[in-house]
Amino acid sequence: MASPFLPQIDLASFDAKSNQGLSAQSISHIGAAFAAVDQSNLDNAFALLQQHLSSIALHLDVKALSIEDITSLLNAGAAKVFVSLNQLKELLQISTIAQERIILALPGQQRANKEEIINAIGETQVGVFSPQVLDVELVEAWLKELGSTRPPVYVSLATPSLENALRLLKLAAIPIIPSTQLTTDAASGKIPVADLLLANAKSDRPDGLFTTLVVDERGVALGLVYSSQESLAESLKTGRGVYQSRKRGLWYKGDSSGDIQELVSVSLDCDEDCLKYVVRQKGRGFCHLATPTCFGDYSGLSKLQKTLQERKASAPEGSYTARLFNSPQLLRAKIMEEADELCNAQTKEEVAFEAADLLYFALTKCVASGVSLEDVERSLDAKSFKVKRRKGDAKGQWAEKAGLSGNAPNSEAKEQIKEAASIPKKPEDPAGFQDGQIRMKRYDTTTISDAELEKILRRPAQKSNEAVMAIVKPIIQAIRERGDAAVLEYTHKFEKATSLKSPVLRAPFPEHLMQLPKETIEAIDISFENIRRFHAAQAEEKPLKIETMPGVVCSRFTRPIERVGLYVPGGTAVLPSTALMLGVPAMVAGCKKIVLASPPRADGRLTPEVVYVAHKVGAESIVLAGGAQAVAALAYGTESVSKVDKILGPGNQFVTAGKMFVSNDTSAGVSIDMPAGPSEVLVIADAAANPAFVASDLLSQAEHGVDSQVILIAVDLNESQLAAIEEQLHVQAMALPRVDIVRGSIAHSVTLQVKTIEEAMTLSNHYAPEHLILQLQNAADVVPLVENAGSVFVGAWTPESVGDYSAGVNHSLPTYGYAKQYSGVNLSSYQKSITCSNLSEEGLKNVGGAVMQLAKVEELEAHRRAVSIRLQAIKQ
Ligand SMILES: NC(=O)c1ccc[n+]([C@@H]2O[C@H](COP(=O)([O-])OP(=O)(O)OC[C@H]3O[C@@H](n4cnc5c(N)ncnc54)[C@H](O)[C@@H]3O)[C@@H](O)[C@H]2O)c1
Ligand SMILES: N[C@H](CO)Cc1c[nH]c[nH+]1
Numbered sequence: 001m002a003s004p005f006l007p008q009i010d011l012a013s014f015d016a017k018s019n020q021g022l023s024a025q026s027i028s029h030i031g032a033a034f035a036a037v038d039q040s041n042l043d044n045a046f047a048l049l050q051q052h053l054s055s056i057a058l059h060l061d062v063k064a065l066s067i068e069d070i071t072s073l074l075n076a077g078a079a080k081v082f083v084s085l086n087q088l089k090e091l092l093q094i095s096t097i098a099q100e101r102i103i104l105a106l107p108g109q110q111r112a113n114k115e116e117i118i119n120a121i122g123e124t125q126v127g128v129f130s131p132q133v134l135d136v137e138l139v140e141a142w143l144k145e146l147g148s149t150r151p152p153v154y155v156s157l158a159t160p161s162l163e164n165a166l167r168l169l170k171l172a173a174i175p176i177i178p179s180t181q182l183t184t185d186a187a188s189g190k191i192p193v194a195d196l197l198l199a200n201a202k203s204d205r206p207d208g209l210f211t212t213l214v215v216d217e218r219g220v221a222l223g224l225v226y227s228s229q230e231s232l233a234e235s236l237k238t239g240r241g242v243y244q245s246r247k248r249g250l251w252y253k254g255d256s257s258g259d260i261q262e263l264v265s266v267s268l269d270c271d272e273d274c275l276k277y278v279v280r281q282k283g284r285g286f287c288h289l290a291t292p293t294c295f296g297d298y299s300g301l302s303k304l305q306k307t308l309q310e311r312k313a314s315a316p317e318g319s320y321t322a323r324l325f326n327s328p329q330l331l332r333a334k335i336m337e338e339a340d341e342l343c344n345a346q347t348k349e350e351v352a353f354e355a356a357d358l359l360y361f362a363l364t365k366c367v368a369s370g371v372s373l374e375d376v377e378r379s380l381d382a383k384s385f386k387v388k389r390r391k392g393d394a395k396g397q398w399a400e401k402a403g404l405s406g407n408a409p410n411s412e413a414k415e416q417i418k419e420a421a422s423i424p425k426k427p428e429d430p431a432g433f434q435d436g437q438i439r440m441k442r443y444d445t446t447t448i449s450d451a452e453l454e455k456i457l458r459r460p461a462q463k464s465n466e467a468v469m470a471i472v473k474p475i476i477q478a479i480r481e482r483g484d485a486a487v488l489e490y491t492h493k494f495e496k497a498t499s500l501k502s503p504v505l506r507a508p509f510p511e512h513l514m515q516l517p518k519e520t521i522e523a524i525d526i527s528f529e530n531i532r533r534f535h536a537a538q539a540e541e542k543p544l545k546i547e548t549m550p551g552v553v554c555s556r557f558t559r560p561i562e563r564v565g566l567y568v569p570g571g572t573a574v575l576p577s578t579a580l581m582l583g584v585p586a587m588v589a590g591c592k593k594i595v596l597a598s599p600p601r602a603d604g605r606l607t608p609e610v611v612y613v614a615h616k617v618g619a620e621s622i623v624l625a626g627g628a629q630a631v632a633a634l635a636y637g638t639e640s641v642s643k644v645d646k647i648l649g650p651g652n653q654f655v656t657a658g659k660m661f662v663s664n665d666t667s668a669g670v671s672i673d674m675p676a677g678p679s680e681v682l683v684i685a686d687a688a689a690n691p692a693f694v695a696s697d698l699l700s701q702a703e704h705g706v707d708s709q710v711i712l713i714a715v716d717l718n719e720s721q722l723a724a725i726e727e728q729l730h731v732q733a734m735a736l737p738r739v740d741i742v743r744g745s746i747a748h749s750v751t752l753q754v755k756t757i758e759e760a761m762t763l764s765n766h767y768a769p770e771h772l773i774l775q776l777q778n779a780a781d782v783v784p785l786v787e788n789a790g791s792v793f794v795g796a797w798t799p800e801s802v803g804d805y806s807a808g809v810n811h812s813l814p815t816y817g818y819a820k821q822y823s824g825v826n827l828s829s830y831q832k833s834i835t836c837s838n839l840s841e842e843g844l845k846n847v848g849g850a851v852m853q854l855a856k857v858e859e860l861e862a863h864r865r866a867v868s869i870r871l872q873a874i875k876q
């Protein structure tokens with residue numbers, strides 16, 4: 001049963017040291033409170049809800065607020081709101097508000113009659129609150145008039161006394177009493193809380209004690225004890241579990257054993273003859289036999305939590321749980337794996353089995369982060385208070401994986417923005433936010449050490465190679481052993497494309513699979529032509545040929561790699577532009593066999609843009625698979641997938657690990673382009689830069705994935721110039737459909753303040769970004785200072801996205817600092833160079849001596865003779 005009375009608190013001073021009323025702790029023991037809210041203390045109300053949501057059911061007089069503020073308070077967890085008649089009518093229109101959360105506040109001093117109330121509330125069963133009833137006798141008469149079917153009635157006790165309060169309680173009205181008049185200390189002369197709690201309680205025992213159930217915060221029964229008014233008062237006063245022992249009198253639990261209890265809350269059952277104490281048990285447990293409960297050990301989730309918490313404190317070396325605690329990447333992989341298995345479970349047994357696995361790993365994550373089951377349950381309860389619910393659509397990537405159609409990919413993100421806007425205060429900024437704004441952290445490079453800078457510029461952690469390889473190796477093995485069947489199995493599993501019967505689509509590709517709007521065809525055609533031109537211009541005009549000595553001619557010519565496999569990612573976004581970037585240079589180089597691979601949608605089809613590009617570049621086939629399975633199929637070939645000589649293209653960690661593995665396997669005979677991972681950009685901006693342009697460039701890469709990183713180097717910008725960029729970043733980010741992804745990437749993105757362009761370039765060359773954008777006064781003059789970068793974008797009119805799609809440069813570029821040693825994809829990525837030597841007699845005579853001498857040094861006689869035998873022949 002809820003608290004039979006409500007302490008009235010002053011929002012402005014609650015929790016503060018100056019608070020003269022009951023302490024916050026005592027109020028949370030009672031579990032409910034009342035307060036009047038207006039604009040002056042609205043922020044305090046939100047703060048209080050955030051801090052005490054689960055421990056205090058907050059009842060708020062909101063007559064001075066707008067409907068928006070009221071719904072925000074309900075959303076934030078206010079238990080009940082006391083409203084005017086007009087507000088009541090408006091709130092009843094919102095179907096998601098439970099009616100018992102709305103209480104009609106009757107106007108003023110007047111005694112209300114039954115008709116007045118019934119007229120006001122119609123058929124709706126809402127409570128009634130009379131704010132200024134001075135005369136208890138009047139209330140008595142009034143309650144009688146309302147009769148037995150009356151709604152819950154709250155009465156503000158303007159002249160509080162124990163006697164008045166008890167009279168109202170006997171009438172089953174709920175008195176609201178200023179907390180300054182209440183006490184847990186009987187000696188203080190105020191109204192004792194214990195007396196109010198037990199006002200209507202009646203013991204069913206001859207000794208007059210109350211049977212008391214003791215439970216933990218999850219509601220698990222710890223044991224059964226007895227209470228008296230005195231022990232309850234003592235418990236409320238000390239904040240501990242204090243009971244009435246039938247043999248020893250007052251019993252302060254744990255005084256002799258040390259296993260004390262912190263009191264969380266006290267309440268009565270429905271017929272008020274039994275108390276429930278919620279406690280936080282310390283020490284070995286509640287039972288004198290040192291078990292957590294008097295009914296033995298914990299079971300289920302509570303038991304698992306206890307074990308995990310113990311393991312976290314001292315995990316046996318080598319235990320699996322210790323491995324999980326030490327490797328966030330392994331834990332993440334297991335959570336994803338188990339979630340996927342749960343989704344695929346069919347029978348009741350399978351669902352229970354897989355759900356148990358998922359809960360185990362989820363709880364390990366909680367314990368590793370210092371979160372308890374109680375915290376999780378509090379969060380669940382808080383969600384149940386929401387008035388404006390999210391639609392519950394799956395996010396784009398998951399919706400696609402699950403084969404949902406017609407699910408607007410980012411509707412949930414939009415809901416989140418709306419919701420965020422309707423909640424005025426948040427206690428802490430989540431990742432990516434600062435002071436309520438999506439903002440990158442700022443550092444002045446003159447005030448940080450090199451070591452700190454190194455840490456700041458570290459790319460977001462990736463799964464360890466070991467963890468990813470452990471996932472990828474069995475996949476590759478399965479493809480080698482079982483070919484097409486295994487490719488299909490993984491596609492069914494990861495892409496949910498269960499209707500797919502063949503892993504390959506062969507050219508000529510059917511027209512109906514590449515139906516596109518005219519504008520898209522035009523855009524692809526323009527981009528195709530620019531990319532073709534830029535890559536064709538990279539071809540050697542003629543083979544290199546020089547005479548190193550008279551008669552010694554060396555030359556070099558290139559040949560296309562015969563068979564290439566092009567991986568087009570498709571996990572989190574559909575990327576036909578990557579098909580262009582990989583396919584066009586392959587076509588220009590003259591590769592004989594071009595095989596594309598890309599994960600299909602859940603309906604088993606590829607996005608038509610990718611099929612159209614495959615058609616335009618003359619691809620032989622498209623492998624309808626993603627991840628390591630696609631890479632393995634390309635590397636080794638299967639019954640229907642053509643083996644290739646080189647695999648190119650970006651991808652996630654499974655794709656990259658697959659590429660690394662097959663390129664290291666000499667039996668595969670396959671090479672790869674480079675490690676190209678999560679997108680990144682570094683923007684260097686000075687005072688001439690347009691803040692909106694700078695922000696838009698940063699966001700264009702931040703929206704790729706939560707593991708993307710964007711860096712701004714601000715050259716000699718003052719506070720207002722920096723603030724202008726930050727403001728733009730926030731405003732533009734909030735308007736993006738992928739704002740939830742952006743928040744993730746901005747959380748590990750930074751602004752670095754430097755004084756000069758030289759300092760900026762030193763930093764940039766050290767970071768070696770995938771994309772470097774120069775938004776500087778004389779941007780072109782700075783290009784000669786670039787030493788390491790995948791691709792450079794010069795000046796205000798060159799957004800990075802032109803390079804992603806249409807300018808002609810390639811967007812498949814080295815990330816993760818590999819721009820220090822790798823080039824992005826270019827024509828030579830599809831070619832090999834062959835060198836050629838051609839000597840005349842004179843030439844051999846000129847160079848032969850050097851060759852023979854060096855062969856002699858290396859003691860390779862056959863090498864020496866291959867020359868001497870010819871020189872002798874020339875002599876004869
Ligand atoms: N650097 C560049 O030039 C460049 C260009 C474009 C894209 N990108 C990057 O490429 C990446 C694309 O990644 P993506 O995930 O969107 O698509 P993806 O196609 O690379 O990966 C999706 C595949 O991963 C596999 N997979 C997913 N979860 C798995 C698991 N638990 N176990 C085994 N396999 C699993 C599945 O087979 C799935 O088909 C992004 O990080 C993007 O930023 C980089
Ligand atoms: N910027 C990405 C490479 O890091 C490529 C891309 C594709 N589509 C849009 N952008």
Ligand SMILES: [Zn+2]
Nearest residue numbers: 679700701804
């Ligand atoms: Zn991009």
